[in-house]
Amino acid sequence: MSRILGLFEGEEKGPLVVLLGGMHGNEVAGVKAIQEVFRVLDEGHIHIKGKIVGLIGNLRALEEHKRFIDYDLNRVWNDGYASLIKNDPEAFVYAEDLEGAQLYELIQKFSTGDYTSKVLVDLHTTSAENGNFIVIPEDEAQNAIVKALHLPVVIDLDKYLEGTLLKFMHDQGYISFAFEGGQIGSSKALLLHTSGIWEVLSAAGSIIPLQNDEFAKYSRVLQEMSESLPKTVRVLYRHYVEEKDGFKMVNGFHNFQKVNKGELLAKDKFGTVESPLDGMIFMPLYQEAGNDGFFIVEEII
Numbered sequence: 001m002s003r004i005l006g007l008f009e010g011e012e013k014g015p016l017v018v019l020l021g022g023m024h025g026n027e028v029a030g031v032k033a034i035q036e037v038f039r040v041l042d043e044g045h046i047h048i049k050g051k052i053v054g055l056i057g058n059l060r061a062l063e064e065h066k067r068f069i070d071y072d073l074n075r076v077w078n079d080g081y082a083s084l085i086k087n088d089p090e091a092f093v094y095a096e097d098l099e100g101a102q103l104y105e106l107i108q109k110f111s112t113g114d115y116t117s118k119v120l121v122d123l124h125t126t127s128a129e130n131g132n133f134i135v136i137p138e139d140e141a142q143n144a145i146v147k148a149l150h151l152p153v154v155i156d157l158d159k160y161l162e163g164t165l166l167k168f169m170h171d172q173g174y175i176s177f178a179f180e181g182g183q184i185g186s187s188k189a190l191l192l193h194t195s196g197i198w199e200v201l202s203a204a205g206s207i208i209p210l211q212n213d214e215f216a217k218y219s220r221v222l223q224e225m226s227e228s229l230p231k232t233v234r235v236l237y238r239h240y241v242e243e244k245d246g247f248k249m250v251n252g253f254h255n256f257q258k259v260n261k262g263e264l265l266a267k268d269k270f271g272t273v274e275s276p277l278d279g280m281i282f283m284p285l286y287q288e289a290g291n292d293g294f295f296i297v298e299e300i301i
């Protein structure tokens with residue numbers, strides 16, 4: 001498999017849209033959605049402005065169906081990391097060193113050019129239900145592309161998660177956000193990601209919004225899925241876990257479910273883990289790997 005899923009370039013000036021799937025190798029919906037959209041772009045002779053690029057984040061982990069091989073590729077991005085991966089590949093120690101290096105080199109390569117704007121969409125899926133939301137730095141929360149997706153917008157997550165690619169690219173002038181499409185392995189996630197990519201391409205100005213039933217269906221999907229969910233939430237708390245903690249979430253929690261202070265949320269080797277405050281639970285951990293047990297968020301107006 002190639003790290004480059006596809007490249008479309010229009011003759012007219014326009015935005016650069018980088019679509020990224022498989023930053024976590026166990027999350028394949030984003031990759032499939034990019035392939036699906038690119039198939040239609042290929043067949044449909046759709047007029048494109050600027051450039052649309054599809055990339056795989058952690059190619060080796062994707063091939064091995066793992067979240068990551070040696071370290072989480074979405075928790076390492078900063079200037080120090082960027083200079084590390086610019087070094088000689090011979091000196092790389094961990095599998096993800098090469099993954100990060102190749103990914104960064106490609107993004108840099110495609111970034112050069114005269115664009116009206118630069119957009120990076122990092123496609124993910126989560127391990128709990130109702131995992132459809134956008135993660136973006138607060139100053140971009142009202143961005144038109146983000147608004148077009150209708151999904152809940154989560155701000156301040158970057159204060160808790162060190163080294164996400166979206167934050168790193170934001171600092172390099174990109175409108176960059178994570179687009180969480182729902183539960184890992186669900187067909188809903190593929191549909192939501194496909195719908196979302198079409199909306200992003202329209203809202204960014206890469207394509208003229210398509211006037212057909214298929215596209216109308218995609219728009220409806222996004223609206224309907226978001227109807228019962230909050231519009232914008234702020235992260236208030238993160239429960240950090242280490243692998244040795246034996247952290248085990250109580251079954252059945254879904255994203256944006258209301259929880260009360262003192263409510264039993266999980267167990268670990270130290271005993272019970274209770275909610276430290278009233279709010280909504282967010283990204284409860286229902287998979288083996290990861291250091292974020294859960295977050296508590298509040299809706300903001």
Ligand SMILES: [Zn+2]
Nearest residue numbers: 024027124125
């Ligand atoms: Zn992910």
